[in-house]
Amino acid sequence: MTYxxxxxxxxxxxxVxxxxxxxxxxxxSISTSFVDAATSLLQCKGKVIISGVGKSGHIGKKIAATLASTGTPSFFVHPTEALHGDLGMIGEADVVIMISNSGSSNELQTMRTLIEVQKITTIVITSNLDSPLARKCDIKLDISTSEEACPLGLAPTSSTTNTLLLGDALALTIMTMRKFDQNDFALSHPAGALGSRLITRIVHLIEDKHQQAFCSPDTELQDAITIMCQTGLGLITIIDNSKHVLGVFTDGDLRRAFAKGCYHKTKMSLLVQRGPLVISSSRLCTEALALMHRHGVTAIPAVDNNSCFTGVINQHTIHRAGIC
Known part of the structure; x- marks a missing residue:
């Protein structure tokens, strides 16, 4: 048949x-049982163990990963592997979440019986609250699916979607209750573009050329141009003997100076832009980018805790580090 x-x-x-x-x-269907589950996971002193068979297992792995990345130590244990030795990974301080749409998984029922002697808190995620597994677990979470989206009513679709949604709701609710913030998130996501945005600070990108982009008020224009060509940051900083920032001189200032007919031996003290934007080198690079965009500039001086010049940071350097 052609469609x-x-x-x-x-x-x-x-x-859809x-x-x-x-x-x-x-x-x-979100109710007090959800509160019980969230509270149990928040108060867990050990690890949160997720277990499930088939498609439920695949969803369980994702839920475990989401919990772990948002501040709740968690990992997935396959019930078959659990019955062949991996039960040893589960301790009395842990909480176990079992995922079974029907609630009749033999592996999970056996697993539940074996861990019962340790008095470990168990949570079931199911669409059958009267199932054998649900009756044995401490907390029951209903995924509330009446039928699958599959036209045959067989392939796990709506049930796995709702399980995933419920897992996300749990993880992000606990994350909120834990007051898990951007800095906490960065510690578990240090790699890639996301990690770069969250943890890379200006000081991490300051190299020799950034540190050398400065001159004194007595520096002559021709020497300042040499420094600008060597550093290539679009800006040099004019500092005093204590390394405090007096002002900046940009590529645009250079063009305007020539347009006014400034002599090549003109002192920078006569050309400097005073009262420039500066940023602490301990701030995130994303904050530097936001400041530059807000003020329509491409580079700014960075300073340390004593307001002393540490280098010039520009947009190109930040973008090259994979931060945008």
């Missing part, structure tokens, strides 16, 4: 619509 483009689009839309309808069932 038209419109028919294919309509099939796709009907699947069905899953959204099932997600709204989940939205309406």
């Amino acid at each position: 038209t483009k419109k028919e294919v689009i309509n099939i796709g839309k009907s699947v 619509k069905h899953e959204l309808e099932q997600a709204m069932r989940l939205y309406s």
Whole structure:
């Protein structure tokens, strides 16, 4: 059978619509059991262990990863592996979340029986609150799916979507309750573009050429031009004998100086832009970029805690580090 483009689009839309309808069932079902689960995970002194079979296992791995990256130590244990030795990974201080749409997974039921003797708190995520597994677990979370989006009603679709949504809701609720902030997030995401944005500070990018982009008020214009050519940052900083910033001189200032017919031996004290923007070298590079964009400049001097010049930071240096 051949389908038209419109028919294919309509099939796709009907699947999305069905899953959204099932997600709204989940939205309406969030209740005190969710509070119990969030509180239990927040107060957990050990690790949060997620376990599930098949598609539930795949979703469980994602939930474990989300919990771990938002401040709740967590990892996934496959129930079959648990029954062949990995139960040793689970301790009395842990909380175990079991995911089973039907609530009748034999592996999870066996696993639940074995950890019961340790009095470990167990949470079940299921669509059947009267299932054998749900009856044995301490806290029951209903994913509230009445049917799958699959036209055969067989492939886990709406149930896995709602499980994922419920896992995200738990992780981000606990994250909020824990007051987990951007700095905490950066510690678990140090690599890649995200990590660079969150942890890279100006001081991390300051190299020799950034440190050399300065001159004194008595420096002559021709010598200042040499420094600007050597550093190539679009700006040099004029500092006093104590390394305090007196002002800046930019590529634009150089053009304007020549347009006015300034002599090449003119002292920088006569050309300096006083009262420039400066930023602490301990600030994040993203903050430097925001300051530059706000004021329409491409480079600014960085200073230390004593307001002494440490270097010039510019947009190109920050972008080259993968931060935008």
